[in-house]
Amino acid sequence: MRNLRFVLLLAFAACSSGPRLPRTAQGEKVIEIRGAVEGGPYAVGEKDLAAMPRRGVRGVDPVTGREALWEGTPLALLVSDRVAPKKGTDTVIVRTTEGTAVPIPLTVIRQLRPVLADRTDGAPIAMRVLAWPNLEQAGLTTDPRQASWWAHGVRALEIVSWQGTLGTALAAPPGAPDRARLGSGEFGARCVACHRLRSAGGERGPDLTAVADRLSHDRFRELMRNHPARSDGIEPPGAEASEDLWTFLRAVATAGEGGGPSAPPTSSAAAAP
Structure with missing residues (x-):
């Protein structure tokens, strides 16, 4: 009975995060998930993102100084919950339209649950911003990396091994x-x-x-x-x-x-x- 209960819990955990990401984008392609991920790369479109759960975080963008409620797709859905990173991976490189390649530990993404925001305070924004809850998690502001983690114009998420x-x-x-x-x-x-x-x-x-x-x-x-x-x-x-x-x-x-x-x-x- 105990073993059966354990199997059921595993099955529930596997299904609770929703279906795997599509290989072909539905609607205009927004972002690509690639690198060391089983079955990838994945192309995610506007319709795909619209069908996913959303979340809001309160944060201050260090680039613009704007304090807002940032709403969008939880990043963990795209790099952990709905894909299968290969064994040994521990980092996501967030690539943007302006040429930045921001490395972020997977453990940080899973713990803090930043969002790929397309709205601020209920209003749409021109480009998606990787927004962090630095008003809710005070320790974020003491990390010298956190300002670069606010990536603007995210176009790809690359799952890699840091080493x-x-x-x-x-x-x-x-x-x-x-x-x-x-x-x-x-x-x-x-x-x-x-x-x-x-x-x-x-x-x-x-x-x-x-x-x-x-x-x-x-x-x-x-x-x-x-x-x-x-x-x-x-x-x-x-x-x-x-x-x-x-x-x-x-x-x-x-x-x-x-x-x-x-x-x-x-x-x-x-x-x-």
Whole structure:
């Protein structure tokens, strides 16, 4: 009897999250779910999203400063509840129309239940925003990654293993000083969403694999102090963390890993990490 009850509970859990995502979008395609997911990739359309459960979260968008009730599809439905991530996956890379590639732990998504919002305070918005309950979960505001997690114009969700993708790219080269290892953590928390390193990361900003070959230390510090990410609500690292980041990027450039130098930037804004 106990075994039968356990089987019934498992069956209920498997069915309670609803049907699997479609392989072909119903209506205009909105988002693609790809990567290490069984049966994927999946194309999700407007009609598919309209048929799914919705949820509202109260939060402040760090990009615009807007405080609102954000309503939309729970992200967990799209990357966990209605798909089957393959064994060993632990991260979702949220890709946007502006070229960012935002890595978010699956455990954080399941715990905090952000939404792919299409309405704020009951009114429709022009593009879907990945909205977080940072007014309901005070600890979110202390995480340096959370500002980048508010992704605007989400177009794809890529399910991956952190170590097999970003972890390898962000590892400090063998023999690098301890400060480089600290800088690796800073890059993963603050930079990787917009910048590529060793062929991993976002494409909104320039590739930084060889940035320490084309910029002086003083120029790098100047760019960090005036980093354009401030306009997106993302606070760049302080002086000590910036030194850690420089040490890491210097070690990567010296090791010559991940391809040759990028083309010289055309402006200081374009060159900023």
